[in-house]
Each structure stands twice: as structure tokens, then as C-alpha cells.
Amino acid sequence: MPDPVRSAAVHADAAVPDGLLDAFWRYEDALMADDVPTLDALFAEGPWTLRGDAGGLLVGHDAIAAFRRGRGGAPQRQVVAVHVRVLDATTAAVVAVVEPRTGGRGQQTQVWRLGPAGWQVLVAHVAAPAPAVDGRVWREVGTPLVAGAGSGPLAGRRVAVKDLFAVAGRPIGAGVPAYLAAARTEPATAPAVQVLLDAGADLTGIARTDEFAYSIAGANPHYGTPPNARVPGGLPGGSSNGPASAVALGQADVGLGTDTGGSIRVPASYQGLWGLRTTHGRVPRDGLLPLAPRFDTVGWLTRDREVLAACSRVSAIGAPAVAAPERFAIAPRALEALEAPVREAFLRWTRSLEVEETDLGDLVAAQEAFRVVQAAEAWASYGAWLTAHPGAVSGAVADRFLAASRIDAAEAARARADLEAHRARLERAVDGVILLLPAAASVAPQTTADPTTVDRVRTATLRLTCVAGIIGAPSLAAPLLEIGGAPLGVALVGPRDSDDALVHRAAAFPAA
């Protein structure tokens, strides 16, 4: 009986060198068995070995091996045809057409070489058939889901809306399956969505969010973590993770999201996008599920600065347009706690500008007041529901809600008073300047990073992002830095209602 796995027709342009096909099939067997050591051994050692798929290009044996260890096995598939292009006695390209058990066809292209360690892959390119929709990124997608006005400043732009905004005729899911299952059909579309439709954009779909938007990591245990389009294996950043990944992947042009503690700016920074947290209260929040209304704002993620500018312009109906200060300031003390590569990349970039220095005071204390007020409000938003639905949220989000449930009225009142003091001091510190900060304290961590690392990164980032949140100021994340090939944003914090002006000012900025 023929081995079903090895029954594929082999087409070769010349005599196939000894051992090549055996190595090819050993690789296939190991892949199906998730035999990581064998897979690692069949890829050439060293920094030049390449492996690419829809998640990005991995460079070097170590990066590829780390990917395999974190993958948890490849989808089962059948090789249906093998094409061998013999390059010389010790080198060949092998192209396999593969059929996953779940249907469709994919292609695997490999360059093999015979060396002291036997036949090994130098270069691999793997393409799996696309799903109908990437459920890590989207809940629902149409062509479009809701058509816009057709003309206007956003004509032809495709919007991914975070699954916190009402879309007429559909429920809101908030990243939590149990919440979605019981959600009512929304009778009307949220104004923040409608204004984009009226400006000519189409609504492509409803995109994912971290559970109840109470995270900046971008992970979601229920639907899978959206990919970071710029950092293979990287966290996408959240909580506007679905809109951010959709835009970075080119599946949408505008990600409509929210930013309470950094939920627009962090995914923008992690994925090399423009992102704007708007002035608190500037864009209507009707039809938007709240997390912590004291800080909740609407915002957008885009690949293109001009598109972001248009979103900002059309969304602030009736709100004033305040000019941005001419002067820039950095806050050296706030940068001290940052890891050296981030601090250095940021400071190197600021040297091309004329910048003053300012002092933001005790950001650790400010962040703590922010945390407590946010938590108290988050519990006010979802405590009753969560109590009725134990186990509905998970991991770090569940931990935060649990901590929030223990904040009593006195603690919350103290934090609110502290917050007002911090707000007053921060407003003075940034008076008359545009404050410049890194948009996040690090580039995107890997999805395989341990919870402690993710929490440490989160705390360091929120210490920066909470400044705008406390003031209620607009903050623009601009994709201007890169560390080791991974993007990092620069954040601009301006006076209230200087949103449009901030986006305009960034037009002249140099990229690192």
C-alpha cells in the first residue's frame, strides 16, 4: 500500500540528487508530527537562513526555531505535487503544492543544499490558503458591511471599527463571547462611526478588541491575538488591536478605536501606524461602550497621516480648533526609567528639533491615581455583568477587574482627589509646549513573552501614556522610530482641542 503522505507526483527537470527527496519527506513528516528538533535540524544553522509566511519573514535559524517552539504545530496537510528544480549536485529548489485538511491549496517553496549536516533548507517560503476572514482581526466583514456616502474627504477609505461601537442592526461584542451572545441588536449607528460614513468612507467591518478594552497588550484568548503586521510574532498592541492590525495589514485604511489609557497610541507604536487619541469629550461617545468615562476617548489609526487628519477634521463637529504651540518639550525625568535603546532612539530623534525641557513631576504617583480611578470606573461599567458571568474574561484582564472590585469608595475618592492635583501640575508642566514622549516604553513584545514581562512593559508604557489621559489632552502617535527593525512611535501631547494642529505639525517631522 503506498504511503498516502508520499504519494504525490514528483516532477523534476533532471535526476534528483541522492537523499534530497528523502530529506524533503522527512521534513514533511516532522512538520505533521510537530517534531521540532528534526525540523530545526533540517534548516541550515546561522543568521542567513530565511523562512517567510503570511506572518512575516524570519531571518536566521534561531528566530525560525523560536517561532516553531511557540507555534504549537502546523495545520495538517497533504502534499499533492512536488516540483524539483535541480540547481547542481548539492543544491535544488523544491516547490510543493499542499492541501490542508481543511481545504484549499497552499505552496511551499524551499531551497535545499547538501552540506556536512546533510540536506538542509536555506530558504523557505510557505503560503497557506487564506481563511474567509481572519477571526483574530475581525468579527464581521462586508464588501462593505455598510456603504458610506460615496463622496467626501474619506471617499474610498475602508474603516475597521472596534467592537465597542454601535453599528445599526448588529450587536456589540466588546471582545467577550459571553457578552456578544446576549447583546441586543443596536438600533442606531454610533455618531463616531456615522460621521466617517457621511464623509465618504465605507465600513468594511467590525474588528476585535481586548476584553472590554481593559488592556494595552492586544491579546485576546477567545478569538486569537491579531498579528502584528510589522513584527513577526509580536503583540499587536491594544486594546484597539483589531482595527490596528486591520490597518497595518492593509485590510482597512482607518481603524476607529478608543483610547482610555493608551489603546490607540500603543498599537500605533507597535505596528508603525499613525494614531490619534482625541481631546477628551471632543468626539461624541454615544453608542460606545464605556470602560472608564473619565478617560475614554475616540481615536483613529491609519497608515497615512493625511487620512488621519481627515478623520480628525470630520469627526469633531462644532468643537473648536485650537492652535498647537510652536515650542516642543521633552521630559528628561520621565525618560530615565526607559530601557536604553528606547530612550536613546527617542533622544537621538529629538536632536533634529529644537526642544525645551520640562518636568512632569511624580509620574509613578500620577499613574497610580490614574489606575485606581480607571479601575473604579471600569468596575462601575462591568462589575454587575461580570459578577453575573463568572469566567467570562480571563488572564490579566480578569486580574485587573478582580483588583477593581476591591476598590472601595474611600480609596476611589482619594484617587480622584490625587488625580486632580496631578492634572493641575501636568497642565502647568506642558503649558505652551507640545510635549514629546515615546508613544510606548518598548517595541512590541513577542506573543510568547511571559506575563511578568508583559506586565512590566505595560506599567512602563502607561506611565507615559497616562499623561494625556490625566489632562484630557489630545495625543498623536507618529510612526517615526525603529529599533532593530521594529517600529516605535513618537507621541505628541498638545493642548485640549489642538488635535488637528498636532496632526498637521507632524507633517514636517523627520523619520528616524
Next chain:
Amino acid sequence: MPDPVRSAAVHADAAVPDGLLDAFWRYEDALMADDVPTLDALFAEGPWTLRGDAGGLLVGHDAIAAFRRGRGGAPQRQVVAVHVRVLDATTAAVVAVVEPRTGGRGQQTQVWRLGPAGWQVLVAHVAAPAPAVDGRVWREVGTPLVAGAGSGPLAGRRVAVKDLFAVAGRPIGAGVPAYLAAARTEPATAPAVQVLLDAGADLTGIARTDEFAYSIAGANPHYGTPPNARVPGGLPGGSSNGPASAVALGQADVGLGTDTGGSIRVPASYQGLWGLRTTHGRVPRDGLLPLAPRFDTVGWLTRDREVLAACSRVSAIGAPAVAAPERFAIAPRALEALEAPVREAFLRWTRSLEVEETDLGDLVAAQEAFRVVQAAEAWASYGAWLTAHPGAVSGAVADRFLAASRIDAAEAARARADLEAHRARLERAVDGVILLLPAAASVAPQTTADPTTVDRVRTATLRLTCVAGIIGAPSLAAPLLEIGGAPLGVALVGPRDSDDALVHRAAAFPAA
């Protein structure tokens, strides 16, 4: 000023051989300019050159050149990184990370060799970032769009429903944008959809159809022609083209469609799927837009015969289950008009069975009666709407509706009388046997085929498929044949209500 196109960082593991990068960038320039002669010249001549992308693997310089001529240019993109793996002085792998203008990242892997014609590509693998949803295949998709009962014989199966069936809360589009634009929101889900949900399946999305389902080609000028998952560049077959491609691409497990003249069986044949046209009237057609009610039936497309069997079982509530005859018959006279490779492949396959011969009479005349009755009914279905919406449909579909508009009552009445005579004769001819036919008169034509060729293929196929339509009999398309690597189905025609039995009988069939 650096050339923006050529500003990408180049990473090489050794000195890059002279001329290689120049050839690489010439290729890139030619691609962006759609300079087909230069692209052709930069790919090695001969039958061993390979080029693969999401549309499939093209083998040989000629197939690749034909693809380029029909493509109409590649999407504009920017190369952001180039990795060169030098294999020897005349051979190298070049992996480029590319960024389409519309966002996201892709990868292009090439094996280059220096020969008498200079540096040329031997092997290329191109991966573009996936869209949010393939609008050629789907109108709307969810995760799922509508959740099913969760348990039952179809638990875990994903359904693509043709855009002719009502889904509560959504309009029906029928493959015609002007129709969709004015369509009402459906108050209830069609029973043929609901029964699958009740059996545990989830509704993944609403998939495309040829305009008003009045075609078997599978092309759609408004939304783009869905890809044939098995034949690169091939027509998908229609009119259930969206569900068929969705299933063949692995984006769904069940395609729920309709078959009036062959709209399940033809796409099944073209894409190597199982397809069942059900007994006329067996599965409820409520909530389904009609084309020609005298012939319209519900049916399914699947990759897996067992899944098809389950669809058939759960959908015919209360209908009788008739046994299938033991004997098989072929109709030699009906095969005479077929192209030799199709006839021979089919006859070769039937030799493994015991088959009798039967005579279906004058199929040309039967087909003509079918055509006229179908056209008269199609005009009754859409004539008023089409008259009010000039230009809403196009090409061959518009031509057919125009011809249909000219059929007067007397001609329609004559055709109905003829049809009854043909029905009586055909019923006698297949009495007591399962009739075996090719499911289509050819494998999938290329999308670039001229209209005359498509029309000729259509006429030859409908001559076979109209037999079941005239009798109202069930017809199963089984993916058993292959011609030059392209799939071709075998059709079984059984007695009315032998649907389940036909699917069961095919379990024992040999694949060619």
C-alpha cells in the same frame, strides 16, 4: 536623491554576483510598469520554470507568460527589504519583503540563475497580503455570521450561502449591485438555510452568484470572478460560483446553492467538488429568489462526500427516500458531441463498472425546449425589474435576458408542450437505471477565453445537464476524473427522491 524604489536595504550572505541586483531591480521596474516583454525575458524559457501565488502554481514559461498577458498589471508596491542568499557565482535566492501601496506586507521569493540570456528567474513564489475578505467570493462574512445549533450532524461545518437565499436581517443581492442597493432587509431566514443551522452548522457568510444566477460560467463583472481553486486562471463555474470557490478554497465546508440548468454541478465539476442538484421540489424554496421555478432546485457543494450526504439527509424534511437502481447506464449518442479527451476520460472510467447503454433521444431539441421555458420564466421573474433598471446586468447574462424578453406567449407554450414530450421520453430512457454522464462537457475554461468559446462550452454542457432538469431528477456530481490536471465530475442521474441513495452509491466509485 535616492531612487525611492531602490532604497531598500540589501542583506546578503556573500558578495552578490555581478548583475544580479540589477536584474532584480529591472524586474521590479518592469512589474510596476506592467512591461510584459521584459518580465517574460527575465523568466527562464522552458517547461520547468515555476511561478506560484495564491491563485495556484503555474508551470512553464508559457503558462506564466499567458498569466501575465491576462493579468492587466500587478498592484503597485514598494520593496522594503532584500535578502540575497548566494548559492554560487551564477545562482542565488533573492527574497524581497514588499509593501503594497494599499498596505500590509508581502513576500517574493525568487531563484535566479545566470545563463546565456543573462540573469533569469527559475522559480518564483509571490505572496500578497490577504484582503479582509475576498469580495470575488463573498459579499459578507462573519465568525460566524449566524451561529448554528452547535450540535448535530453538521456541527462545526461552515456554510457559504449563495446570495439568493434570505438571511434574516440582511438583504438579498443576487449578484447584481443595483438589485442589492434597493433590496429590503429579509425578515426571516430561508428554510434551506435554517435547516443547516439547526443541524449544527454555522453560517460563515453570504457568497457570490452570477447575475440573477442566469449563467453557468461563474463570472461576475461587478465583483470580479471568483478564483477556481484547482485550475489557475480557470473559470470557477456558476452560477453557485461563490459557494463553490469558498468550499474549494477551504473557506467553507458546505456551499448552499441552487441548480436550475447546472449551477451546482458545473462548479462542482470545474473545481473538483461533490455537488448535488436535488429532486425538484424536495428542498423548500421559500426565501429563495427564483430564476425559473419549473427547474429551480436547492443543492450543496462540498469537499467531502459524507458532508454532502448529511446536508441531503437533514434538508429533505418529510420527503420520501427512494432507493437508487442497481444498474448503471451510459448514453453513447449523448457523448458523441463531446471533445475527445472528455469522452475518453469518461468512458475509460465507466469501464470499471458494469454499464448498460441507453438513448436519450434528440438532446438538441430537448435542450432548446429547456432553454425557451427557462428564458420565459426568467423574464417572468426579472423582466419588470430589468426594464426599470437598464444596464443593471451585463454581457452574456444581459444577452440572455434580452433574448428572453422576445419570447412571446405562443413560443413559450409550444416549448412547454415540447418539454413535456421530452420529459416523458427521458424518463423512459432512464427508467430503472442510474444514468452516468460527464458533469460538464469540459474542464474549466480560462477566464481569458473569448465569449464564443465560453458560449460553445456552455451549450455543450447544458445539453448534458438539462436531462436532470427536464425530468426534475436528482443529479450528483462526483469529483472522479481529471484531464491534464484539471478536475472533471461524473454526474449520476437517479429517480426522483433518490438523492440520498445517489450520494451513498458514489462511496464505492473508483477515482480515475
